[in-house]
Amino acid sequence: MKSVRQVAEMQAYTEAATSGLYAKQSGLVGKYDNVRKLWEDESTRIFLRPHLERLIDRRVSQMQRVRIMDLGCGSADGFELLTGIRRRDADLQDFEITLLNPAVLGRYHGVDLNEELIQQAQYLYGDYGKLTFSQADFSQGLPLAPEQRPYDLYFTSYGTCSHFTDDASLIRLLAEIAARTRDYCLIVCDWLGRYSYEWQTLWSNDLTQNHTMDYVVSYIYDKEERERRRDELQHLQLRLMTRQEAEALVQEAGRRAGVPIRQLGFFDRSVLTGRHMDTAEYNPHAPPLRQAVNSLHEPNVRTDLGLLEFDYVPKPGFEFVNDYFEHLQMCWNMLVAYVEELMLKYDESTQQYRSPPTPIPASYPQPLQEMMQRMRRVVEGTAWLGYGLPRENIIEPQLGFALRHLVVHLQQGFGCAHGLVGLFEVDKSEQKGTLG
Ligand SMILES: C[S@@+](CC[C@H](N)C(=O)[O-])C[C@H]1O[C@@H](n2cnc3c(N)ncnc32)[C@H](O)[C@@H]1O
Structure with a gap:
């Protein structure tokens, strides 16, 4: 038989659990x-x-x-x-x-x-x-x-x-x-x-076409669950x-x-980070970039930076949009690759690069140059820190903010x-x- 103290303790945990405050919060x-x-x-x-x-x-x-x-x-x-x-x-x-x-x-x-x-x-x-x-x-x-x-x-x-x-x-x-x-x-x-x-x-060039989309709220489930519940999913025009x-x-x-x-x-x-990037519901080529960016900002989680690099697939007949996305893709991938290179070459024990990082060409767009320079300072300034998981908790979140800066400054509205x-x-x- 449980003691009065044990029953009270159980109730305390039950209350905590049902309040929702004990639910696992994850970004x-x-x-x-x-x-x-x-x-x-x-x-x-x-x-x-x-x-x-x-x-x-x-x-x-x-x-x-x-x-x-x-x-x-x-x-x-x-x-x-x-x-x-x-x-x-x-x-x-x-x-x-x-x-x-x-x-x-x-x-x-x-x-x-x-x-x-x-x-x-x-x-x-x-x-x-x-x-x-x-x-x-x-x-x-x-x-x-x-x-x-x-x-x-x-x-x-x-x-x-x-x-x-x-x-x-x-x-x-x-x-x-x-x-x-x-x-x-x-x-x-x-x-x-x-x-x-x-x-x-x-996408349509004729603005009288495809005025509305059948927006399916499928992103709240993972892939398998999504398919299992396909018939019950909510649709919005x-x-x-x-x-x-x-x-x-x-x-x-x-x-x-x-x-x-x-x-x-x-x-x-x-x-590049809308919720349907991860579902690929309306574009089979959409890479799951939201997931990868979420991971960059998640404390104590190490991200496979390879998941951030992507290959934009152009749609014929939409040259203006294709040019914009291709340019953005080149800048985005370059920043990710540069950070990978910095982390590979930086030696925390000597606080020196084993070999010099690739120089940043002056021909690169201004926001990209700036973010590459800042990420270099971040890696040099924190990689030696040792405690607090510098890659997971400093370098990766800063790469997230640098990518955000890039996207915000290259967007055209x-x-x-x-x-x-x-x-x-x-x-x-x-x-x-x-x-x-
Ligand atoms: C995309 S959600 C945005 C909700 C909220 N602003 C947020 O930031 O999460 C759109 C909201 O518009 C509301 N809505 C849709 N049609 C509406 C209407 N005709 N009149 C008033 N609200 C409407 C929905 O109920 C929903 O809460």
């Missing part, structure tokens, strides 16, 4: 894998930062706080994404570096069609006074009653705008945002990119977007509202990635100025 798989946290969230932050900074300065100069509406908020991951944007000029000794700190954040309001997700968001954040949620269908227009104050930032993330499978309802939503703007707002639209390598079989189409759509919305919606920039997010993000502004203060 190698799942919704919040390393690529999502360190590449996708972060590159969106990098892109948004200067514009958010301007918006905050503007509002603070008017003695106002920033109000955000997250459209298709799900369980409110956008809140963490946005409040994770940090000051670029922060010094090492600074601690409070969040741009949207409590002093400037007025309200975050999330809307979503899915009731369970709204409940989950409420469960997670309901106690924070400034976070509110409501269930609404954004395809029926902007969920903002006439008596409600408009927002300063209308945010979408992770392909949410691709849920507008007919352009008319997105045009209507954007036109309503523009019409309701008092002096100024920022809008972030996030679509699936038409020319992601993940779905190369779906999602809009594939190019910059050209997005520009036309936003221009039309501005025309309808009678106020321009000005574009601030487009950005290709997850160029044309829709050649899993996500195409467009950032726009509506500025009525200029109109007021001219009207006197």
Whole structure:
């Protein structure tokens, strides 16, 4: 028979296990894998930062706080994404570096069609006074009653705008945002990119074709499980977007509202690391690069760097896209091969190279040259460290960040990635100025 103490101990473990807090957390798989946290969230932050900074300065100069509406908020991951944007000029000794700190954040309001997700968001954040949620269908227009104050930032993330499978309802939503703007707002639209390598079989030069894709949510399972559950997998019809189409759509919305919606920039997010790279569901040639990048960033895990090198297979008739991907592939593989060479030649005991590493040609693109130079310093600066697994915990994660830098600086915002993000502004203060 178990003693009272043993029963209490068992209960404690049962509670811990059922709370979910004992679940194995790994950055190698799942919704919040390393690529999502360190590449996708972060590159969106990098892109948004200067514009958010301007918006905050503007509002603070008017003695106002920033109000955000997250459209298709799900369980409110956008809140963490946005409040994770940090000051670029922060010094090492600074601690409070969040741009949207409590002093400037007025309200975050999330809307979503899915009731369970709204409940989950409420469960997670309901106690924070400034976070509110409501269930609404954004395809029926902007969920903002006439008596409600408009927002300063209308945010979408992770392909949410691709849920507008007919352009008319997105045009209507954007036109309503523009019409309701008092002096100024920022809008972030996030679509699936038409020319992601993940779905190369779906590429079309005729933009009236393949408007939407049958997006199968198969990546949550490993290969065998995926095939076993093939019939139960969820399918979504999602809009594939190019910059050209997005520009036309936003221009039309501005025309309808009678106020321009000005574009601030487009950005290709997850160029070679979208979730369907690993499934090869829509492109038999897609290499599982997300898995390999996840491994680079995983503590205490040594990655086979050979898994990062890949051979881009061009699609005839898409020369512009092929040129872009071939160039990126050459830069990416070169950086990986260079780091392999550095690790091979560096002797930790003498802190010298056994033979000099290959010189970096001045003809290489600037971001590649810079990342090769930085990786050389990383290897020289840490390979001798000995403790803390320098390769797994320093060199590999830094290679991950160097590859991210390369991708972010070579992307062109044309829709050649899993996500195409467009950032726009509506500025009525200029109109007021001219009207006197
Ligand atoms: C790709 S998920 C993004 C979720 C969340 N923003 C994130 O970062 O994980 C798209 C979200 O849009 C929501 N959604 C789809 N169609 C919608 C509609 N017509 N109105 C409101 N929300 C919608 C879905 O329920 C889902 O939560």
